[in-house]
Amino acid sequence: MVLTPEMARAGVTPQMLSATHRFTCPKCGKEFSMFQSRAIACRGCPKVSQNCKYVRCVHCDHEFPLLGSLVNTKEKEKFLSNYMSGVVNKHYGSFGYNRRR
Numbered sequence: 001m002v003l004t005p006e007m008a009r010a011g012v013t014p015q016m017l018s019a020t021h022r023f024t025c026p027k028c029g030k031e032f033s034m035f036q037s038r039a040i041a042c043r044g045c046p047k048v049s050q051n052c053k054y055v056r057c058v059h060c061d062h063e064f065p066l067l068g069s070l071v072n073t074k075e076k077e078k079f080l081s082n083y084m085s086g087v088v089n090k091h092y093g094s095f096g097y098n099r100r101r
Contacts, residue, residue: 003017015079015080015083018070018071018080019033019034019035019080019083019084019087020033020034020035021033021034021070023069023070025057025059025060025062025064026062026064026069027057027060027062027064028057028059028060028062030057030059030060032057032058032059034055034066034070034080034084035084035087036058037055037056037057037058038084038087038088040058041056041057041058041061042056048085048088049085049088049089049092050085051078051081051082051085052081052084052085053065053066053067053077053078053081054066055069055070065077066080066081
């Protein structure tokens with residue numbers, strides 16, 4: 001997906017665009033986004049806000065690395081994991097941390 005001027009005006013960043021990219025689980029073959037993974041499958045995991053470099057399938061709970069499935073370099077892997085941790089930490093700052101969420 002390409003970042004359009006309308007999306008940029010609405011506050012969409014290239015990082016957000018890459019985190020919403022849908023990819024396929026290598027085990028079950030179903031699609032999901034990294035946002036879904038962090039919000040559903042990684043809920044309650046202490047590593048979700050600590051720059052985790054893995055993604056967990058929301059359908060079959062299979063965990064696999066970002067590198068190779070969503071990004072192709074270690075720098076992009078680190079950047080995306082840091083970005084997603086920032087999103088999670090901002091959510092925790094706004095709504096509080098609860099292990100059962």
